Amino acid sequence: MVVVVGKDMATGRFTRTFAYINLDDINDASPNFEIEENEEVRTKVSSFARGSKHKRKNIQESVDDENIQLMTKQLGEIASAIKKINEDKIIPSHLFGEIMSIERFDEESLSNTFDYLMEHKQQAKAFLAKTKNLKKT
Incomplete structure (x- = not known):
């Protein structure tokens, strides 16, 4: 209603009052139907x-x-x-746990293996898919 009356606060410069409307041009004759x-x-x-x-x-x-x-x-x-994406994702903590569970290797070698597998995702997936006996070889 404020916009119709002409007190538009947001765009005040565009408002018009009834004084600007030319009421003389309005035709009072109604059509005959x-x-x-x-x-x-x-x-x-x-x-x-x-x-x-x-x-x-x-x-x-x-x-x-x-x-x-x-x-x-x-x-x-x-x-x-x-x-x-979730299937292809290798969880580092899981991979690290699997590598560290391998016996007969020193911790430094296992750490280097982990670093290598993190850089080579396909080989890491293959490593995780192997059984424990195959991981030892």
Whole structure:
């Protein structure tokens, strides 16, 4: 209501009062319409409007369904990407624990092995996949 009246605080320089509006140009003559024609037009418009609203509703539902399907597909792709990242991720603490559990090697050699495997992710994955007996060799 404040914007309509002309007391717009945010954009005060763009406001207009009623003094700026030229009321003399307004035409007071109302158009002459026959009542029967208006009624016929109204019935035609109302029956047409119902049909078009129904069609618009069906089209809108179709568009909504397509959008939902697209969004579902994209969310599935995102979930797959996140799952792949987590599968490919090597947890350093887990790798370190596995390396340090190997017997017959000194701590410095095991530490160097850990550093090497952290730099070479594929070999680290292969190392983690091996059984304990294979890790010793």
